[in-house]
Amino acid sequence: MIVELSVALSIGAGLFAVGLYGALSQTNLVMIMMGIELILAAALVNLVAFWRYLHPDAMSGQMFVLIVMTVMAVEMAVGFAIAIARFRSRGSVEMEEARELKG
């Protein structure tokens, strides 16, 4: 049992839980995306912790971190683009209002 690893992973777990809660509970697209950011941040914490305490020689861990950061960035970009399109069309990015399509 590596204490540091456990602590780091627990923090990752906490961030994941908060992010999940946010993604599920928020009504606003932008707020949901914040939740997603938190989940991804949790993944980052995990990856760095695993690299640091278990596999410092495996640089693919750091690589993975870079990739995940990229993912965070591009998701934000496209997310905001879609938010703009939605806002232009409906004047709001509330998810509650988006239920024309169902069934």
Added chain:
Amino acid sequence: MGRDLFFLIPELTLAVTAMVMLVAEMLRLPRLVLTLGLVGLTTATLLTLSVLDANTTVFGGTYRIDMLSGWAKLILLPGTALALLLARAELAGQDREGSVYSLLCLITLGALMLAGSGDMMLLVLGVVLTGLGSFALVTFPRDDAATEAGMKYLVFGSVAGAVMIYGLSFWFGGTGSTLYSELGQLEGRPLIAAAGLVAVIVGLGYKAALVPFHFWAPDAYDGAPVSIAAYLSVITKIAAIFAFAQVLRDLPVSTGWPLAIALVAAATMTLGYVTALVQTNVVRLLAFSSIAQAGYFLLGIVALGVSPLALPAIIVFGAAYVAMNLGAFAVVMIAGRSLDDFAGFGRRRPVIGLAMVVFLLSLTGIPPLFGFVGKLYLFGAAIDAGFLWLVVIAILNSVLALGVYLRIIVAMYSRVEGQANTAPISRPLAVAIAITVIVTLAMGGFAGILPS
């Protein structure tokens, strides 16, 4: 390095094609973009033949050049070309039409990355790349429905992607590597294996629209242009299934993934068809039908590593599914989205009607159509792997499927007095339907050229 690049010729061709298309798009020459895309995709397809028999990996195992990825190219590249034709027929003259074409090519590139991925990072990038492109394509019309669909798709996709990444991080912790080929180390460490596996099921399950991660699909297809829905229901789905196969091939069976996948398969097939039964919007109906079809794919996944038929099954059904599903959506583009639009359609347009019958019967799995050959392989593989119960469920669902598809056929040939619609069908659409119908019809007889 040079050797590696040789094996990547199709991907590189496609990437270069996409760049050139972007340039042409900047010049606001949509027709040129389309032509370039078609030429590039055709070239890439032909170039694939040179590396089809290879069974190797490149870049330290991160990307696999094997039967699965080879056939993925042979299936997805022409499929994308057909989707380009459909999109041209639907979106010609619209603003930023060329962006759609180049995005389609880029997403296909992502799909190829998924289908050949040998590394978790590539898996993540593939999911994100195909996802982002798809969100944008769905939102392309930028009206209420499209933006709503895009928004939902975005939320669902991003959350699923994020969960997948979080789960995959544990696999890295467990193996110290991001390569699938190291997953064997997880033998006897069920928790770690399960964490990553659930993550993969979530991420790829959402991509392939498996129950319970399918909710976005009907809404997204409904809000999107029909041609985009056709593309999404086919290309990214198959890529996800292939990626599934790549991951699970290396995961020890003792983690219990076959049963989990089998349960997902059963739920997917059943829920897909049961819900499709009560749809009145043909696009949504086809959306649920393609959810159910994804369940059939999983019959091949569960047999991975046990039955030699498993990989051929996934490939053959993939090829069949591309042809018949694209064809069905193409007909929807002509007939209209509502089931009422189909009333008497077979009498108004006998040839297209007949084509639709072929597609629907193939989707049901009636021989000698291509869909049947695919299902045959899948059933065989699953029985071989001891999943007889799953095959029985699949067969029962086939009867349900008949109910689903016959509703369209019955409507098509019901007696509704109406003027024969003589409006000409645009040429790209006609070509696309012709190709898909020929493939659906003929490949049953020439299934011999498919892999073993």
Added chain:
Amino acid sequence: MTGSVAELFFLAFFGLAAIWFGIVVFRTHSMVRSALALLFSQTAIGAMFLVMQAEFLGVLQIMMMATEMSVMALFMVMFMMDPGGMGAMDMSHQKRLSLRAGGVGLLAALAVSWLPDWGPAAINIPSAARQTELLGIELLGRSMFIFESAGLTILTSMIAATMVAIAPRKSGVTHDC
């Protein structure tokens, strides 16, 4: 191993800070404050990376998140009916279910974190400079294809974002096919 104790302390400290700010993101009724909280949370994570001797990544995280969050704050102002949170409106729904889901997620993640035997701890960590060097080798060797793919992903997201975000021309000429 005093170094280790200090590391543990800072790790926990920044970690708890990250979680705390994460919670704040969803507790405040102001969008701008949410964005700022997220920024702090991400910065705390960057600090954690520094604690874990992944200096390159830590710096990268802090820089990237700073820009990203400022963009986000901008969007908040654009898209929120009440960006300042003056009306104290609730921006959430199905809280109980979400809480439960978060709780279950937490338990599951904690279980996966604590229960397995993660194996022996690594002793030697490459120095910061060596890390960067190794990362470069990794990047240009084995992971080159991945790196290129990441580039393609960014390209795609750019095209996608521009295609969607830029308003369609008002010409409205559509050809029916």
Added chain:
Amino acid sequence: MLPLLSIATFLPIAGGLVLMLRRGQSTQAIHAVSIGVTGVTFLLSLAIWAGGIVPGGFAQVEELAWIPAIGASYRLGVDGLNLPLVLLTTVLFFLSAIYSARLKDRAATFVVLMLMLETASLGAFMALDALLFYVFFEVSLVGMYFMIAGWGHEDRQRAALMFFLYTLLGSLPLLLAILGLYLSSGTFDMRVWIDTPPLTGIAAMLALIAMLFTFAIKIPSFPVHTWLPAAHVQAPTVGSVILAGVMLKFGTYGLVRFALQMTPEAFTKAGLVILAFGVFSALYGAFAALAQSDLKKMVAYTSVNHMGYIVMAVAVAALTVDPKMRAVALDGATLQMVSHGLVTGALFFLVGMLYDRTHSREMGDFGGLLGGAPWLGWAFILSAFASLGLPGLAHFPAEFQIFLATLQVQPWAIIAILAIVVTAGLYLRAIARVFLGEANEKWSAMPDLGRREKWVIVPLLVLTILIGIAPATLIDMIHTTMASLSF
């Protein structure tokens, strides 16, 4: 040597394709093509017959790689079991083409469907590859669905749907069984499966149950026969003829070829149950037919009865240890398939002709038609007597052998012979009500059979009589194969 089998199989659909590609032809030209193509196919089948068969295997085998990856090939061949059915098929389709020569409603599509059905039927009978068999089997289903749905009577959609669902639901278990056989043998070659049955024990029993389910629906046997009357009543005449004359034989053919030959052990174990089903079906079909007042429905139910005899015969063949009796039973079963095709085909044609004239099939609506339409009447009487098993007509030699073998092997099952009295009763009642008695004024102006209709009916009656008095030519061929069956 020409690949006669393949030519015969695909000539009809090729003709159909030609018709499809060259749209906008006159109805006459379309029917001329259809008659020509089916006629040539008939001649080809005669040539195949002349080619002969060999004992203990298949003759004139044609083979071509299809999906080598899974050991599926395009394989055709004939033996004493399928060659008679091939002949029956080509005859019935030829006559159907002649019969439908006056059809004007979407003639081209109808003819194409009919030709497609002929290809499917011939292919299903001659296929030596289980996958190929299944393909043709299902194609026939689709063709028949569209034929009923497109050209049937009032309630056709529902009947077509019922037919489709029933038989599709039925055919999927067969697919399972085929896959099971394939996975344990590595090939789809039916000859291999017959020579060395790949499954044993519980697996064989499961495969058998799956096959029985499929074939029982197709045959159709009680209690999964209810689609038959519904489908027949709604189907157009040609559809009924093909359905009853040819497609029901898929069930009995499959029962022998697949169930009996490929899982013989399990079949023997289940023999008594199958026999009981056969006996019950035969009796039930007869009694149910007796209760009908709709002529077409009545004929349809007698199919249940006649096919029940075949099920009995096959079960008896499995149960007996005496090779001689087994040959007798299987000879009878095969001959019964041919006889039933000819006789029931004729009856459906006649009912269709009657319906063309009167738009009624209700026995009570008629009376004394024999005076005004002697050709129609006498043809019906002759066919009816053939159907009730009168010696000198086609059913007698077959039923004689079936009952003979049944009594020797399982004496109790001879109770099914009661059905021949019941069928006699119901046919006589139908004849009396429709053709005998005082002439109904309503139909006094009804014309007798025309030239085209005679061309359809007379060959069938001649064949019925020929098989009745000289079955030797046909049955010797059947016997060649049946006597050399090894279990």
Added chain:
Amino acid sequence: MLVLILLAPLLAALVIFALRRAPEVLALFAAALGLLGAAGQMFAVSSGVWSTAVLPFLPDMPIRLVATPLTAILSLVVATVATFVLLYAVGYMRHDPQRVRFFGTMLLFVTAMQGLVLSGDWITLLAAWELIGFASYLLIGFWHDRPGVAAAATRAFLYTRSADLGLYIGAFLLIGVAGTSEISTTLATTGTPALIAGLLLLVAAMGKSAQVPMQDWLQRAMAGPTPVSALLHSATLVAAGAILLIRTAPMLPAGALVVIGIVGGVTAVITGLIALAEKDLKRLLAASTSSQYGLMLVAIGAGAPIAALLHLISHAAIKSSLFIGAGVFQHDRDGTGMESLAGAGRARPGIFAGFALSALALAGIPPLAGFFSKDAVIAATLASPAALWLVPLALAATVLTGAYMGRALRILWAGAAADKTEPAPLMAAGLGALVVLAAVLALSFGPLERLLGVDMAEGGLLAPVLGLSAAISGLVLGWLITPARLLGPIFGFAQRGFVMFGGMDALVARPALAIAAACERLERWLYDLVLGFGRLNLSLGWLAQKIDTKGIDRPIFGLVRRTINTGTRARKLQSGFIHREMALAVIGMAVIVAVLLAAPLYS
């Protein structure tokens, strides 16, 4: 020869149907040819040349025709009777527009009968047996547009066919035991199979020969033209039953013989009573036919098939001439009711003389043929081990024969000869020839017995005396006393044909129809059941409402509704609220996790 006998009438029939003209000439020519063939064969056989013809049919079971003394005699009888009946029919049918069909069918009938008598194997016998039934169906139903005719024909065929099951099963049994379908070989069967087969064959014979309780159809079969009745009752359809038993007699064990004898005896008496009570001449003759065949069965039962054969031969001549005579009277009076025939005999004394001669022959007055054959029967019963049963029955039947023939003669003679009728030379010729046969056939009995190699036991004087006295007393009673007084309380019962428990209709037909109705109900139920599944798959959105509005409330639709509800409910999952859907996905994820964590339990 064998072939000639069969082919002559068959080909002639086909030619008649094909040419559709000159049926009379062709028919007579063919009949004569057949007769010639039969005579030639008789000659050949009597000079010791037995022949066999084999035609391919089923594998190992060819068609076999044999010429043995027995079959040759029977063939000759059939040919002879047929020729004269056809001769008569030429006159009788002179004005009928359907002559072609009539003569063609008659010839087919003869062909089938020849096939039956000459058959050397069970398949041929069975085939011929059924074909006779078919031909008689066509002939009885000849005037199909007259009321009641169709029913009569149908009944005749159905009754005989029901009984045929006995022949079918019996034949299967014998073939199975002997391993061959050749009759001569199967006759070696002994023991229980023989007993069972014998009884089964008896059932078949009872049906064909109209024995109690299956006698009813024969009387109704009078609906056909008279020549048909003449042929049917004398040497063909009805005779087939007796011929079957005569031919298989060597095989029959004692147990079967007793049953046969008793069935025959009971029939002889009961149908005799029916005949006595009849109000219609042709129906009287029909009942008498049953009675006489009953006597033949008695003879067989008594172990003397040769006596049965002799009686069959003499009866063939007698009964055909009686029918022909009755047919002439029917022509004159347009009916065969006793009232309308009163005095018909006086109008045609010649015909009446012939009729009377035949009647006396039937009653058993010497030296006519009937006396000798009946004598042989009675002698056989006396010598039989079951004499106690058979003798009284035989004698009673003889008395009754006398009685009803006496009554018939009296009615024909008693009334007033109202009208003078045109001469009917052809009819008379046919009648004349047959009457002559009826009178002098006895002369041939001796040679026949020798030919068959059987020596009839000389029963002394007892048999002739008993027979003759019974016959004379019968005749006297019949002439003098009306049947109502003679029969007393059972008269009405006899008139209704001794129908018990509602007769065959109630005992067989109605249960059969009830089973059919039950099947139909089951069928409906099954149909609904399946239709339920069918609807389920056609379940367009409107279906649920449609079911409600139409108010169809059957349990089956519950299933349909459930599936549609499932679909509708599944559809509700697709709420359109992405957060709810994501929550569902999370729940699904949890389930998958649970399944995976349980992996050690099952893998």
